[in-house]
Amino acid sequence: MPASAELEAPPSGAMVPAPYLVRRRRRETSDTWTLTLEPLSGEGIAPAPGQFTMLYVFGVGEVPISVSGTDGGRLVHTVRAVGAVSAAICAAKPGAVLGVRGPFGTVWPLREAAGRDVVVVAGGVGLAPLRTAVRALEREHDDYGSVTLLYGGRTPGDLLFRGELEQWRRRGRLAVEVTVDAARPDWKGRVGVVPKLIEGARFDPASAVALVCGPEIMMTFSVTALLDRGLAPERIHLSMERNMRCAVGHCGHCQLGPTLVCRDGPVYSYERLAELMEVREL
Ligand SMILES: Cc1cc2nc3c(=O)[nH]c(=O)nc-3n(C[C@H](O)[C@H](O)[C@H](O)COP(=O)(O)OP(=O)(O)OC[C@H]3O[C@@H](n4cnc5c(N)ncnc54)[C@H](O)[C@@H]3O)c2cc1C
Ligand code: FES
Secondary structure (H helix, E strand, O other): OOHHHHOOOOOHHHHOOEEEEEEEEEEEEOOEEEEEEEEOOOOOOOOOOOOEEEEEEOOOEEEEEEOOEEEOOEEEEEEEOOOHHHHHHHHOOOOOEEEEEEEEOOOOOOOOOOOOOEEEEEEHHHHHHHHHHHHHHHHOHHHOOOEEEEEEEOOHHHOOOHHHHHHHHHHOOOEEEEEEOOOOOOOOOEEOOOHHHHHHOOOOOOOOEEEEEOOHHHHHHHHHHHHHHOOOHHHEEEEOOOOOOOOOOOOOOOEEOOEEHHHHOOEEEHHHHHHHOOHHHO
């Protein structure tokens, strides 16, 4: 590649935030909200499952947030308030304007998974980056073998998209298993950590593809359980998080070994990650 091509500036949508209107805001849990954003001008963007945008709250700051849904030109983001910027996004009411850059990053390998069983393993707010993939897997279920969603939260009150989980279960195109770490006696579902569900899940380990997202400790134990079931490292895919600034591979803020999560991730195969680091450091 010529040096001039390497130095080419990223497109302006990658560098300059486009104004988006908050159309809708729905509370998911005590600290997590889903926002529907509409571009103030133009047709908006078309992110693929797994990609993220940089969401900018004017005067507060900018953070990476995965796309949890699309609706025509509208963007859906599901955000947990953990600090100044994410709390300001969660507090943005309909009518507020946020800045959007992107979309950025690698995608869930849905094309590679065609014809195979797919097992989706999500923990907590980790279901948000997987939701567009689960929707595509359900919509195009004839193109896949069995599709299984294993989802865990700390408590029943921490589970995202409860209505949609119920719809997915009722329509029966996916096997849906939900578990919580702890619950009061009136909870009728499973109690236990999500990697435990992998032991009994129905998929063909010789060919299945796994998509995993959640807290790093949950991903570590999930990978171990998937490897124990016989899944090959190259068919296990994880979405990684690192603090970000530029999101276009310039600042080095999101470095993961020799890679940059904004450019080479966030979705990596475990085969690639295992080269980069020890499992315990996932
Ligand atoms: C590719 C990508 C996709 C993401 N998608 C989502 C999403 O869909 N929904 C969502 O709620 N969050 C998502 N995040 C995490 C989100 O970006 C952070 O929660 C946010 O940057 C925190 O910023 P803050 O200013 O609110 O809090 P800060 O004050 O910066 O941080 C508050 C706490 O969160 C920790 N933290 C900050 N940034 C991160 C990070 N990137 N990963 C892990 N811990 C962090 C800090 O160490 C601190 O403990 C994603 C992150 C990445 C990299
Ligand atoms: S955020 Fe700047 S290089 Fe990734």
